[in-house]
Amino acid sequence: MRLRSFAEAIREGLEQALADDPRVCVMGPGVPGPTGIFGTTRGLAERFGPERVMDMPSSEQAMTGFALGATLDGYRPVIVHMRVDFAVLAMDQMVNQVAKWHFMYGGRLRAPMVFRLIVGRGWGQGPQHSQSLQAWFAHVPGFKVAMPASPRDAKGMLVAAIRDDSPVVLVEHRWLYGITGDVPEELYETKLGEARVARPGRHATVAATSHMVIEALRAAERLAPLGIEVEVVDMRSLVPLDADTLCASVARTGHLVVADTGTIAFGAGAEIAAVATERAFAHLKKAPVRIGLPHFPSPTTPALADAFYPRAVDIERAVAGLVGLDPARLPVEEPPHGPWRDTPDPSFKGPY
Amino acid sequence: MRLRSFAEAIREGLEQALADDPRVCVMGPGVPGPTGIFGTTRGLAERFGPERVMDMPSSEQAMTGFALGATLDGYRPVIVHMRVDFAVLAMDQMVNQVAKWHFMYGGRLRAPMVFRLIVGRGWGQGPQHSQSLQAWFAHVPGFKVAMPASPRDAKGMLVAAIRDDSPVVLVEHRWLYGITGDVPEELYETKLGEARVARPGRHATVAATSHMVIEALRAAERLAPLGIEVEVVDMRSLVPLDADTLCASVARTGHLVVADTGTIAFGAGAEIAAVATERAFAHLKKAPVRIGLPHFPSPTTPALADAFYPRAVDIERAVAGLVGLDPARLPVEEPPHGPWRDTPDPSFKGPY
Amino acid sequence: MGGPAPLPDLFASMLRIRRIEEAIAKRYPEGEMRCPVHFCIGQEAVPAAICAQLARTDRVFSGHRSHGHYLAKGGDLRAMLAELYGRETGCARGRGGSQHLIDLEAGFVASAPILAGTIPIAVGAALSATWRKSGSVSVVFFGDGATEEGAFHESMNFAAARRLPVLFVCENNAYSVHSAMEGRQPAGRRIADMAKAYAMASAHADGNDAAAVWNAGAIALDHVRKGNGPYLLEFDTYRWLEHCGPNPDDALGYRTPAEIDAWRRRCPIEKLRRDSVPGAAEERALEARIAAEIDAAFAAARAAPFPDPRDLGAFVHPARS
Amino acid sequence: MGGPAPLPDLFASMLRIRRIEEAIAKRYPEGEMRCPVHFCIGQEAVPAAICAQLARTDRVFSGHRSHGHYLAKGGDLRAMLAELYGRETGCARGRGGSQHLIDLEAGFVASAPILAGTIPIAVGAALSATWRKSGSVSVVFFGDGATEEGAFHESMNFAAARRLPVLFVCENNAYSVHSAMEGRQPAGRRIADMAKAYAMASAHADGNDAAAVWNAGAIALDHVRKGNGPYLLEFDTYRWLEHCGPNPDDALGYRTPAEIDAWRRRCPIEKLRRDSVPGAAEERALEARIAAEIDAAFAAARAAPFPDPRDLGAFVHPARS
Numbered sequence A, B: 001m002r003l004r005s006f007a008e009a010i011r012e013g014l015e016q017a018l019a020d021d022p023r024v025c026v027m028g029p030g031v032p033g034p035t036g037i038f039g040t041t042r043g044l045a046e047r048f049g050p051e052r053v054m055d056m057p058s059s060e061q062a063m064t065g066f067a068l069g070a071t072l073d074g075y076r077p078v079i080v081h082m083r084v085d086f087a088v089l090a091m092d093q094m095v096n097q098v099a100k101w102h103f104m105y106g107g108r109l110r111a112p113m114v115f116r117l118i119v120g121r122g123w124g125q126g127p128q129h130s131q132s133l134q135a136w137f138a139h140v141p142g143f144k145v146a147m148p149a150s151p152r153d154a155k156g157m158l159v160a161a162i163r164d165d166s167p168v169v170l171v172e173h174r175w176l177y178g179i180t181g182d183v184p185e186e187l188y189e190t191k192l193g194e195a196r197v198a199r200p201g202r203h204a205t206v207a208a209t210s211h212m213v214i215e216a217l218r219a220a221e222r223l224a225p226l227g228i229e230v231e232v233v234d235m236r237s238l239v240p241l242d243a244d245t246l247c248a249s250v251a252r253t254g255h256l257v258v259a260d261t262g263t264i265a266f267g268a269g270a271e272i273a274a275v276a277t278e279r280a281f282a283h284l285k286k287a288p289v290r291i292g293l294p295h296f297p298s299p300t301t302p303a304l305a306d307a308f309y310p311r312a313v314d315i316e317r318a319v320a321g322l323v324g325l326d327p328a329r330l331p332v333e334e335p336p337h338g339p340w341r342d343t344p345d346p347s348f349k350g351p352y
Numbered sequence C, D: 001m002g003g004p005a006p007l008p009d010l011f012a013s014m015l016r017i018r019r020i021e022e023a024i025a026k027r028y029p030e031g032e033m034r035c036p037v038h039f040c041i042g043q044e045a046v047p048a049a050i051c052a053q054l055a056r057t058d059r060v061f062s063g064h065r066s067h068g069h070y071l072a073k074g075g076d077l078r079a080m081l082a083e084l085y086g087r088e089t090g091c092a093r094g095r096g097g098s099q100h101l102i103d104l105e106a107g108f109v110a111s112a113p114i115l116a117g118t119i120p121i122a123v124g125a126a127l128s129a130t131w132r133k134s135g136s137v138s139v140v141f142f143g144d145g146a147t148e149e150g151a152f153h154e155s156m157n158f159a160a161a162r163r164l165p166v167l168f169v170c171e172n173n174a175y176s177v178h179s180a181m182e183g184r185q186p187a188g189r190r191i192a193d194m195a196k197a198y199a200m201a202s203a204h205a206d207g208n209d210a211a212a213v214w215n216a217g218a219i220a221l222d223h224v225r226k227g228n229g230p231y232l233l234e235f236d237t238y239r240w241l242e243h244c245g246p247n248p249d250d251a252l253g254y255r256t257p258a259e260i261d262a263w264r265r266r267c268p269i270e271k272l273r274r275d276s277v278p279g280a281a282e283e284r285a286l287e288a289r290i291a292a293e294i295d296a297a298f299a300a301a302r303a304a305p306f307p308d309p310r311d312l313g314a315f316v317h318p319a320r321s
């Protein structure tokens, strides 16, 4: 076991990719700065220089075009947005140009770019700093969309994204950054488009994305003593979507809960549920249940945020409903590690 | 019967709304121009003056903020984008500000705005002029999203949108503009959030949006002689989504085809299918089928565009699959009215 | 408005902002104000000397570093602190936090953290003010970083094209988070010069000299109020604390100790104190008044109720008016 | 490159563009070129006189009105016409149409109709050219309307901040579709002046005078090539036909007959002809050569195969290189 945090895994992946291929470069406001995007780019500018690890003005739209232009000389830029919300300013270049670049010039150009979008959450990130818009990018033809949930996948999928000739949107949830796991030392790829059975089970499938995988695993753990074996499928990638792994699991369990970090309505969970229904209808004993954010903007006050974000208990309740378990038998939720549930772990002490 | 085209209905709705309420104003590049946004704003500047029917620089992002700022003085701006694709440049203001405006200031502000987004199609509109991104807006909490498919609804929903205190995105498909129907003369509202059974039927439900309602009605017409009665539900509005009308229909027919003008993957159809599955699972005899655009950018050449856009035949095939009709028995598709199928009607002669 | 700078009033306003920010910084580590906070300590002269020249009906907009603008414009302190504490009595009912301050009574319309996000909105308010002939002026505060956003350019272009009553105020503290100007913006070019792209009037002044800010503001506001169109003001100033949060960040190394020191010596409040505005006794009384106000506001904020989780869905869609 | 304007060459280039555009306009109503087309008739001097000073390795970008830039940079005529005809032999294999021209061999990288969309991309290409030390210059053409987009500002700011080898070329034809300048941009301000916001060099010249364009371009390119940073050129010119499509639109009334007339008299090709560049015999030979080339290219385009509908999903995701 080589324990590394999710943030360290990203940093290591970036560092090795930069060392491995001189065409790789990383850019964004604050990328070479002293705090290094929550540590994920720390020290890289010192090693690779300010051209390959490049600061940028706050010009999200044009920055995207700058990176796209650099692909003409063979570069493979990684753009970092500290919050998904800032990428919203870059939608024209991302969606109208980058995603269609290869197609609209009949294959004569390519846009081998990576967009690292960080989902903010907690400590009052509020309406403009905590959107989780993966469904948007997945909806746009031309992008691949990856959502690693473990340190190993964070590194492997980042490397795979960098080496992919399609533009890849990598959605990184801020609450995963402190989570640790085994991370191989060498440079490796985790193939994009393959889901992973994170925990096998027989009674219900929970197909989860990003940080909701953590919550799903918690729920599975807590349901196990009740004799309910939940299979957790870490979707890992929205585009390509691994319908085979998803549907094979549903075929085994007959039940599906989809848990996504974004807004439920018109969200990634709708696609996952629709695909499972289309492909495994005969196996479904009940309708799939979706878990995610209600159709409201993110509130800032923890008094509302705690009610806004779904957690393991919500998954437990959904599974109970599907398998016919009396919800009264569900274990009581663990108390928060602080006064509120708006921090990922007890070590977290204030503003990002 | 007072026959008016879809475009005339919009124009009439705008004119009456402007006359009815001095706080209403319309803005966008070309809005007061001689061609008046495909006729939908023609003559309005002459009647109401250049302040209330206002030209704008090509600054989609800031223009949205200008309109939002004007709401502080009680104005109710209607913004017009000649193509959905241009609104992509305004996503920051639309999504980060307008949609959240009421919420993030604790209800102290409102953004009573309308966004008229026109979906381009045909005659080589191509990758950057034919996106149909309603799923994006529907995904963002705070917006209402309406997609009228008939002249009557175009006028009524536009008026309802203008009078609504939420920001409303009105998606207008360019291929509907020439379609005619009965349009009442007076100023009236068509309530947002109510689907409409456009044609009753017993054997399968086709839930369609915007121009796909026309294709669905065509399919229903052509299936009727085979004894297959298709119920066409014109969804009309994505947010609020009328799950009751949708599910009541599915409960009657046991079969659902969802036909949307956008990309299937992570699109509006996924939500409609997911909601129907959640609420009417017991009634569904087979999995819902989704029809829409493949996960590719829009090609320009008609040789590919004709294969890219689904039509009545595709709906017919889907219904046949659900009700167990041998597809060989389906009627042959009518020939196109020109060399290709890339124009809405024979009168159409070249560039928009 | 107009006339020589009312230095004692500006001093009082600046000192009040400083003491409020210090009080927030002191209590922030208690972990009860659970939202990102961007302090304006060291930058108090600009908000004070500009907002003092505004009528209640003039409308102010700001970005992430907005406490000073809110307070100087007359925003309610209790409502602001309650907002930071996430309470239902907060100015945005807890939904927005420090980055979404609002006090419509005071003419402080909105702050929002998306860079340059409120700039076009301020321009729109100026546009409708001309429709209404209300005489109201829009003032929007933003940092040097925000000028890199396209929306700023689009806003200036339109405001100039329509000669709208907007005052653009850039607080140039030379950093965008930890990034110095170099590489972000052209060397040797003042932000005030960006106005030339739109044939717009502009000026640059020392943002830590309240009198200089006042004078530049007076000229600019006179220009704007007379219908001569928008105006861009650039003020040099310096942020003392970390970009976000209550601590100094000298240790991070992106700013040299010499630079930090030099700017601390250019404290805008010290400057007025050195100029004997006001006398020591007056200042003591002022301090006491401010302290009492702050204590009461904190007590009220901390005693106020949190929003009810059952109201999570409130204010998403307004009821029809 | 450099030196006095090679007027006969420019005349030939301009005449060729004009004749090609006329041929497209003539055949357009046949309904076989099924995509929006923005003609540059009347505006040929700028593409011709700028592109003539570029090396093959210099990279050109354009917007919706791009035929002239593509042709002047040496883009393949057959591939362009095949693209308009939606054929597999088109420069973008029919996927893009008139608005997505490309010829990498000729250094014409890309045109795209989203306003200002290719401007940051051109800047990015200049950035990587400096990394590669390739000496390649980026040239991006756009209209007056495109300068209203924020991306243009963000691009100029960055190009100036990093002193990148980019030539920004604005073809100011005074209209954005049917909208005149008034209300869109500040009165009495030249677009060339926008460069002042970034301490960037700029110039303005008559865009219908090929020699003037050449001279302004020579100075600008010299500046850019010497590593002095970006340069903004503004050229006044005029579009003869409707915004999109092959017909005049005089009847729409947004441009006065007097204005249209005056500009038609300022035809850039007529001007060179009046200056006796070239002689009549030479011109007849030139016309014949161009006509033959055009005929052959149309014949080839119309004979070429359409893309196979089974390839609808090609080029969405590239195979790994």
Ligand SMILES: Cc1ncc(C[n+]2csc(CCOP(=O)(O)OP(=O)(O)O)c2C)c(N)n1
Pocket (backbone or CB within 6 Å): A029, A058, A060, A082, A086, A089, C064, C065, C113, C114, C115, C142, C143, C144, C145, C146, C147, C173, C175, C176, C177, C243
């Ligand atoms: C669109 C957008 N991009 C990035 C950010 C992250 N961000 C927050 S504050 C800031 C720096 C702003 O610098 P400046 O405008 O100079 O204001 P200052 O913090 O110096 O007062 C950045 C980049 C943001 N809030 N919004």
Ligand SMILES: Cc1ncc(C[n+]2csc(CCOP(=O)(O)OP(=O)(O)O)c2C)c(N)n1
Pocket (backbone or CB within 6 Å): B029, B058, B060, B082, B086, B089, D064, D065, D113, D114, D115, D142, D143, D144, D145, D146, D147, D173, D175, D176, D177, D243
């Ligand atoms: C982002 C965006 N907004 C709007 C349009 C619609 N549009 C196409 S061309 C055009 C006018 C452009 O004017 P200008 O840049 O001056 O170029 P010209 O057509 O005069 O050559 C507009 C508004 C667009 N293509 N892209």
Ligand SMILES: [Mg+2]
Pocket (backbone or CB within 6 Å): C143, C144, C145, C171, C172, C173, C174, C175, C176, C177
């Ligand atoms: Mg700053």
Ligand SMILES: [Mg+2]
Pocket (backbone or CB within 6 Å): D143, D144, D145, D171, D172, D173, D174, D175, D176, D177
């Ligand atoms: Mg123009």
